Amino acid sequence: MTSGSSSHLDVRMRGFSARALVAQVREWIDEESIPLSGEEVGIAEAHGRVLAADVVSTIDVPEFHRAAMDGYALRGAETTGAGDYNRLAFEIVGESLPGRAFAGRVQAGQAVRIMTGAPIPDGADAVLPAEYASENDNRVEISTAVAPQKHVAPRGEDVKQGTTIAAASRRLRPQDVGLLASVGCATVPAIRQPRVRILATGNEIVQPGDERKPHQIFDANSHMLGGLVARDGGVLESCSALADSREAIRDAMIAPGADVVLVTGGSSVGAEDHAPMVLAAEGELAIHGIAMRPSSPAGMGKIGKRLVFLLPGNPVSCLCAYDFFAGRAIRLLGGRSAEWPYASRSVPVGRKIVSAVGRMDYVRVAIVEGCVEPLAVGGASILSSTTRADGFVIIPESSEGVAPGGEVLFYQYDLIS
Ligand SMILES: Nc1nc2c(c(=O)[nH]1)N[C@H]1C(S)=C(S)[C@@H](COP(=O)(O)OP(=O)(O)OC[C@H]3O[C@@H](n4cnc5c(N)ncnc54)[C@H](O)[C@@H]3O)O[C@H]1N2
Numbered sequence: 001m002t003s004g005s006s007s008h009l010d011v012r013m014r015g016f017s018a019r020a021l022v023a024q025v026r027e028w029i030d031e032e033s034i035p036l037s038g039e040e041v042g043i044a045e046a047h048g049r050v051l052a053a054d055v056v057s058t059i060d061v062p063e064f065h066r067a068a069m070d071g072y073a074l075r076g077a078e079t080t081g082a083g084d085y086n087r088l089a090f091e092i093v094g095e096s097l098p099g100r101a102f103a104g105r106v107q108a109g110q111a112v113r114i115m116t117g118a119p120i121p122d123g124a125d126a127v128l129p130a131e132y133a134s135e136n137d138n139r140v141e142i143s144t145a146v147a148p149q150k151h152v153a154p155r156g157e158d159v160k161q162g163t164t165i166a167a168a169s170r171r172l173r174p175q176d177v178g179l180l181a182s183v184g185c186a187t188v189p190a191i192r193q194p195r196v197r198i199l200a201t202g203n204e205i206v207q208p209g210d211e212r213k214p215h216q217i218f219d220a221n222s223h224m225l226g227g228l229v230a231r232d233g234g235v236l237e238s239c240s241a242l243a244d245s246r247e248a249i250r251d252a253m254i255a256p257g258a259d260v261v262l263v264t265g266g267s268s269v270g271a272e273d274h275a276p277m278v279l280a281a282e283g284e285l286a287i288h289g290i291a292m293r294p295s296s297p298a299g300m301g302k303i304g305k306r307l308v309f310l311l312p313g314n315p316v317s318c319l320c321a322y323d324f325f326a327g328r329a330i331r332l333l334g335g336r337s338a339e340w341p342y343a344s345r346s347v348p349v350g351r352k353i354v355s356a357v358g359r360m361d362y363v364r365v366a367i368v369e370g371c372v373e374p375l376a377v378g379g380a381s382i383l384s385s386t387t388r389a390d391g392f393v394i395i396p397e398s399s400e401g402v403a404p405g406g407e408v409l410f411y412q413y414d415l416i417s
C-alpha cells in the first residue's frame with residue numbers, strides 16, 4: 001500500500017513493485033466507508049432505503065376495537081345456548097361501518113349490524129358472523145353462540161404505541177413501508193444514498209450513437225457501471241467521458257458534489273495513465289496494484305471524505321474491480337451490507353480451473369449439467385465472457401486451482417428478482 005504524492009509512486013512505464021492483497025484492500029474500504037448521514041424521505045420513496053434511526057410508533061394500530069367479521073355486534077354472554085334448534089332473537093338498533101361508527105350504546109337484547117374493520121360499538125363485546133344469522137324486520141335471529149371478545153380485534157393488536165416497528169440499519173421491504181405508513185409516518189429517516197460520479201477516460205472512447213473516428217471504440221464501462229451503482233443503492237451524480245488529459249481528469253476528480261468517484265481507464269502504468277498520479281497529488285492514493293486477476297492495476301484512495309476508485313479500462317477488469325471494491329464501498333456508505341448481492345451456492349467443478357498461487361482469480365463460469373465449467377480466467381478485454389457466463393467463482397491466493405469433483409462457491413450473476 002502507498003500514500004502521499006512523491007515521485008516514487010509514479011508507476012508509469014515502470015510497473016508495480018508490490019501488490020496489495022484483496023483482504024487488505026477490503027480492510028481499507030471497510031475503515032473508510034462510514035455510513036452517510038440521515039435525511040427524511042417521503043414514504044413514497046422509502047422502499048429499499050436504509051433506516052438511519054429506529055422508528056417508534058406513536059399510535060396503537062388499530063386505535064379502536066374493531067370487527068374481524070361481517071355480522072352483528074352484540075353482548076357475547078347473551079348468546080349462550082343459541083343453536084339451530086334454539087334460535088335467539090335480538091333487536092337491530094343500527095349499523096357500524098368502517099370509518100362510520102354506531103353512535104349509541106348496545107343495550108341488553110340489542111345488536112348492531114357491523115362490517116369487518118368497523119368499530120365495535122359501546123356495550124357490545126363480540127361479533128356474531130352473518131353466516132349464523134337471519135335478519136327480518138329489524139330483528140336478527142342467531143343460531144350459534146359467540147363468547148365475549150370473539151371476532152373482535154382489540155385495540156393495539158397489530159402495533160402497540162411506543163414499540164419500535166423498524167430498527168436503524170434495516171433496509172426497508174415493501175411490507176415495512178406499509179407498516180410505517182400504517183402508523184402514520186409521512187416521512188422516514190433514511191441514510192443518504194451515496195452520490196456517485198463516473199468518469200470514463202480515454203481518447204479512444206465515444207458514446208454509442210456518436211460518430212467515431214478510426215480506431216475509436218464505444219464506451220461500455222460507464223454504462224455497465226451505471227447499472228451496478230443503481231443496484232448497490234448509489235445515485236448517479238454525473239457521468240462523463242474525458243480525454244487522456246491530466247487537467248481534465250483532475251478537474252473532474254475534485255469538482256464538488258460526489259461522495260464517490262469511479263474513474264475507468266488510465267489506471268495502469270502506461271504513459272497516458274494519469275488518474276493515479278492525480279489522486280496522489282490531490283489527496284491520497286492508498287492502494288495501487290492488487291494481487292488479483294483481472295483488475296491487477298486497480299487503485300483507490302480519497303480526497304477529503306470522497307472515495308476515488310481507479311477501475312482498469314478493460315471491461316471485465318472494470319466489472320471485477322467495481323464488484324470487489326467500489327460496490328462494497330457504495331453499499332457500506334449507504335448503510336447496506338458489505339456482502340455481494342449475488343446468490344451463491346456450493347457447486348462441483350466439472351472441468352479443471354487453473355490458478356496461480358499468490359493471486360486471487362475471478363473466473364467466469366457456466367453451469368453445465370449441474371457442474372461449474374470455467375469460461376475465462378484471463379481475457380479481461382472480453383466483456384462477452386461475462387454475458388455468456390452464468391456467474392463466477394473466486395480462487396483464493398493460496399490455491400493452484402480446483403480439480404474436477406472439487407467444490408467451489410458459485411456466485412450467480414442474475415439477481416433473484
Ligand atoms: N506494462 C503494463 N501494461 C499493462 C499492465 C501492467 O501491469 N503493466 N496492466 C494491464 C492490465 S491487467 C490492464 S486491466 C490494463 C488496464 O489499463 P488501464 O486502466 O490503464 O486502461 P486503458 O489502458 O485506458 O484501457 C485498457 C483497455 O480497455 C479499453 N477501455 C478503456 N475504457 C473503456 C470503456 N469505457 N469502455 C470500453 N473499453 C474501454 C481501452 O480501449 C483498452 O483497450 O492495462 C494493461 N497494461
Ligand code: MOO
Pocket residue numbers: 293294295296297312314316317318379380381
Ligand atoms: O487487470 Mo487486467 O484486467 O488483468 O487485464
